Amino acid sequence: MRRTRLTLAAAAAVATSAGLLAAPSVASAAPEDVTVQLLAMNDFHGRITPQTGADGALATSPGPDGTYGNADDVIVPVGGAAHVAATVQRLETTFRETTQGPADSFFVGAGDLVSASPFESSVFKDEPTIEALNAMGLDVSSVGNHEFDRGTEELRRISAATDGTYTDDVEACEGITPGVDGCFGEGEHAFEGAEFPYLAANVVSRETGEPMLPPYQVLRTPAGQRIALIGVVTESTPTIVSPTGVTDVTFTDEAEAVNRWVPELQRQGIEAIGVLVHEGGTVTDPNAAPTADNCTGLTGPIVDINARTSAAVDLIVSAHTHNAYNCRLADPDGTPRLVTQAGFYGRLVTDIRLPVDRATGDVDRGSAAYAATNVPVTREAADPGVQSIVDYWNARAAGPGNTVVGTVTGDLLRARNGTAVVRNDESVLGTFVANAQLAVARTRPELGDPVVAFMNPGGLRTDITAGEVTFRELFDVQPFSNTVNTLTLTGAAIDDVLEQQFRGATNTTDLVLSTSDGFRYEYDRSRPEGDRVFDCSITVDGTPVSPTGTYRVAANSFLAGGGDAFTAFRTGTDQVTGPVDVDTSVEYLRANTPLTPPTGDHAIPVTTPSCSG
Template identity: 45%
Template sequence: MAAAHSGGDRQQQQGHGNGTGTGHGNGHGQGEATLPLQVLAINDLHGALEPPTGSNGQVVQDNADGTTSTIEAGGVAYLASALREAREGERRSVTVAAGDLVGASPLLSGLFHDEPTIEALNGLGMDVAGVGNHEFDEGYRELQRLQDGGCHPVDGCYVAGREFAGSDFPYLAANVVDENTGEPILAPYSVQNVNGVKVGFIGVTLEGTANIVTQEGIQGLAFLDEVETINRYTAELERQGVHSIIALIHEGGYPVDPAYNNDCGEGGSGLSGPIVDIAEHTDARVDALITGHTHQPYVCAIPDPEGHDRLVTSAASNGRLFTELTMEYSPRTHDIVRTSVAGTNRVVDREREPAADLQQLIGYWNELAAPVAGAPIGWISADIPRSGGDSPESPLGDLIADAQLAHARELDESADLALMNPGGVRADLVYAASGEEGDGVVTYGEGFTVQPFSNTVNLLDLTGEQLLSALREQVSGANESSPKILQPSAGLTYTLDLSRSGADRIVADSVRIDGEPLDPAATYRVAVNSFLAGGGDGFASLAEGTNPVVGNDDMAALAAYLTAQSSAGSPLAPPAADRITVLR
């Protein structure tokens, strides 16, 4: 099902070696004949095969008159058409990705362990992809299966006689190594021969991946520094005579302007976040940085260590955008002419004709998923968003926390409260009808899109002091610069004072459990998902919980809660999201 490339024949070379060294810098190529090269890039697709709904399926556009407009975007059949249109007339084109192509996926892909997404990526012509943290959601052995093929070790093949073939493209994991050998678990780089132009791609995920994935799947792995790893393999590629080098980095930044066509400012001044420091220290011989993770759109010029501007790009998420990079290659220096590199984020709007072969693939998997996906699990009276707007607390986050508390009390009626990590809430619950369902109906497929991780609901004992520490960890330590506010169940209230700094932003004497002040010496029964129970997202205090009980998976808890709390005649209203008082 792979799409034809206008770039002609392409050969691939995957790197596995080690070593350090130096090589020449960027070629300039003035006054010489050069060869044009196109690089098309996506990131953070998250198995969004069908057009995503709500804010997940929209991009904001800055207009010339100072206004903004919203465009419906995304859907892999539209993405395939957009990429194919972009390649038309290009003799040298390569398509790449910067991680999180799978994981946290809607049911259509997640139900089948993301095999549908890999087949879709093959169909739209993916050439090489770096890994992200979500590629490790089911463990690195499962990631290797997605690349190599074969039936799932537990669920087997989904149709008799149809074995999953794996990806047509290599996954790169330069900074993910076996703790014992120090060797990468997958190829660290791939050299693409694009109709006579050799380009080396190095793929890394964020060094902090181990803090945001379930520990069971990454035992025995180490995640190394992004800059040191890229620089190491840049030197190796240079020694091999590969001087055109692009890094695929699953770490990102935050633009001041959320519009996809934002002005990044002089020297990338309109961009903040971890990628800025990475860009400023990555070897100057790397010609461009294609990034992800933060789900933001940007094309920014940030000075490299030698003071020369270098493009750093990201195409938001869910296939709503792709980045088109154009550049010139010098046959004399075998390098990309840095001053020729230009980039633009392109909208995957739904006005174009969707690719028929991808629609057929989606239809195939939809038919297999339909008996599960279409089953109603509840009714809602309005959209229940995962964003709280100006507040870090959201209606959907509170709903999920309430559902987990209800499940916890079925296991142990003494359960006091539940906490839900905001990153585990992946989509809005949308009221409007989709397909043949009635308005307000929530299907299992929609619920799965909200909570696709298959975490369990875990009960544990925390002292009041430990619970306060966990609340403080939302805004301190690893989370100080980018707070992760846990979504609280009914019964937990407190004040968050954003005028303060660090852990002091949690007003300690404001914390109440069922209206009573938090007692540091008391023991509270707390429900969290298995990811948080392992200390995920920097919540080390939650990992100190004792007397653990493991319940059902979180999606089952949500489905049971919606079914119990709503009906067609009495739909569930969005929670008020008023459990955290925010001071500014």
């Protein structure tokens, strides 16, 4: 049975709270319209506990100079599941009190609600986040690429999709860190799967040729109107999740999948149609995220997806790029269409208003009421029911999570361009992880004594600061529960791996791997793609790597399977599965505490190589 979205006490609290940012003021619909409110969230990533630091702060208005991005911006704390719940309830209450005529509200998601999550959710395979979303009353969500991080079978488990009801799968709970074993909650927190449908119109079963999960969901208003939402995920998903976990499905073009189902919905007499797509774009002014019309310089895949998506679609809720925007882009018929995104981590909720014509059942896009606003999830009110769920799982995680593993004498940081975290450079944190994987793999005879370890930048999800380091902090860096595998590559294949880092005409698309100490190479990015690494410069402990030689290497199971389009790893032979990745960091730090941060600097940009040949 679906939990009520908020307790009566919480509803009263949010209804009377003035809030740091008022609910959006939206024009009234025409008398013949029925207004529907969609409240949208994306890329939550299990942030059930209010996040700290920059991830938990948002500029809600500029300083005296009228521009964002300065020290005098008005900054407020945002995020946390209980505050998302309270914000949703407040916006629903205000909407119903101020809208004339019939109205209804729905809470929707656009994927990546789970995985890449903090310790208190990820260590329990994100069952805490699913429980919180159930309690928040989420009505429907598309899948995101991170919903596939643990493979299709685990997605079916958490979405209760095997036969429409949840069945506990003991095997799905194996491999969890000792001390937090179990599947997982007890009593009222016993896991029964998602109470909302996950949609996946473009994720097609190889066996049946049909979507592995429902392609769409029809929402019905009390006034009898129907709105259908089609869910799709980025077609690039197989390249950014472990390939071995998605072998039973194919990922098709997002717009083509949507267009396939639009006629089916119209045959059912449904004309009000929206899309929840886990793909997005980038705006040039992300500091203006809280504003209602921030669509400055929108670029990225969502622009093309919108241009190819049927004009019968009235709304596109996007995700994946962690930007916040509300745009009006022309559909194929030239009619403006809302395209939105609510940033990331539950910092914002998009308040979308759809006036539905009573006679035609279609969205009246010419109405002044057709609009969207991004609303900050401030922390002045919290739903006690959702808060109790968060408190339960934090208490469960406290023992093992707060165990001190060791100390570091300096910060272990991801690569940065100024203050922004980037993926086009190696990092001190990545070198630490690679060093740990190599050192621990060398203590396991069955892994074959590797000589170098590689670490992908996208697998590093947070930084570690100087001082004592807990198990929770190490887990938060690598929350995917990959294993450290070893395999044998030729020297030519290692060169191919390095070439695959430098993609396209500019370095913005590069994915530069961190490597273990003792590995070194030189490159010139101005050279043609595929020939940017100087082969003669690739060395292990000072010895040149021979193209025809064979070398044992270590990498997490994601990379070893060709993840992030590092397909050269797939040429490897004799792959052996090793320990869970975070366990190697724990073992290595314990053995080397206090640890001095490594320097990295294994990838050397040059114009003239130091070698010849």
